[in-house]
Amino acid sequence: MIEITNVSLAYGQRTVLRDISLTLSERRIAIVGANGSGKSSFARLLNGLLLPSEGTVKVDGLDTRSHGKDVRRKVGFVFQNPDNQIVFPVVEEDLAFGMKNLGFTKDTIAAKTTEILTRYDMLDLREHPAHLLSGGQKQLLAISGVLVMDPAYVVLDEPTTLLDLRNKRRITRAIDALDQTVIIASHDLDLLGDYDRVIVFDEGGIVADDVPGKAIPFYVNRMS
Amino acid sequence: MLDLYSPGTSPLHRLSPGPKMLVLMIGATALFLNESLPITVGALCGVLLLYPVAQLTLKQAWQQIRPLLWIFALFFALQWWFSGIALAAYVVLRLAALILLASLVTLTTRSSDMIETMTWALGFLRPLGVNPAKVGLAISLALRFIPVLAQIAQEVREAQKARGLERSVLAVAMPVAIRTIKMADDISDAIESRGYRP
Ligand SMILES: Nc1ncnc2c1ncn2[C@@H]1O[C@H](COP(=O)(O)OP(=O)(O)OP(=O)(O)O)[C@@H](O)[C@H]1O
């Protein structure tokens, strides 16, 4: 469970999130909102990449302010642009990066690498240079790099925005199949129909928080 | 130069990176100390013979040399002008042998293994406050992001071309710089998210 209590966030003088309180306990949670409404900033609060200017964020009772490292171990983060989170030149090296940071043994790393690449049908790309992968493969690699660290939560910031329709579907299917709790910021509303909860952001505040059947039409209406 | 590693199972692939890098260093030094043209030719042929041994084709060997061809031509011309054709041939063949030898090592060694070995070898700098693991990460990041930066520069150049600005250094450099800084921000967030402890 992630508890957000009276959280505000400012970049310098500019407040971009205002007094937000939420308890996130559903398995599938989506965050929607216009450009600049604060979705990415909110997502970054959840694993302590950003700390609130006021209020607290707690993940399973751990405050992101005092337990940053433990929180990041629990909460994996997938960015919009996979190119910016694949940090090693070769597929298997990149997968190993997070696991080495957690002190996994060589054998464990090799086994988990095989397992995740098999899951996403990319085993033959094990020694492939990362920059030669397709957009969809890059995003799957980015997600894999997070999953091999065994997080309990996966936060994704617009993971499908840069992809074509086919790869959007592929990534969506991969996300839908995750065992973890998923919190996703997205502009692809049609992918969110099965979600447990949709939270609508507007100018740094929450204007709707409901099941998709209600929250999405509300948001669409507000946008038009 | 960027698709450094060519996967394979040859004896050269299986040899651990330490000895390979040591041989490279000794070989390079020897090539520079040697002044005989026949020995240089012999060394070049020797290196070329090692390509098939490493399950690499002579085409791959040629690909290592091809991007540098104009430098070779320049060296050759200058040396010929100043010192005669024999010395010109010697200088250019020595350079070719050196590059092929170095490429042979990079083509048969994963960059991660090479970086690990370098990190280990740099251990003696630790008392001076150098963190070899950080140096290793920096090298990996450079290898990973050079192609990404090249791609960004290409995109920006194309975008500015559409506006007739491709010849303006500023119109190309500024967007590239801004995107690079934004990217660097995300990369450092990603590294932190993935549990890296400096
Ligand atoms: N590092 C930063 N420094 C200053 N202002 C920022 C920074 N990052 C974001 N902002 C501002 O904060 C506000 C919220 O941005 P944020 O990226 O969280 O929105 P978003 O909902 O993710 O938008 P988008 O849909 O475009 O991704 C925006 O007005 C943005 O300009």
Ligand SMILES: [Mg+2]
């Ligand atoms: Mg965003």
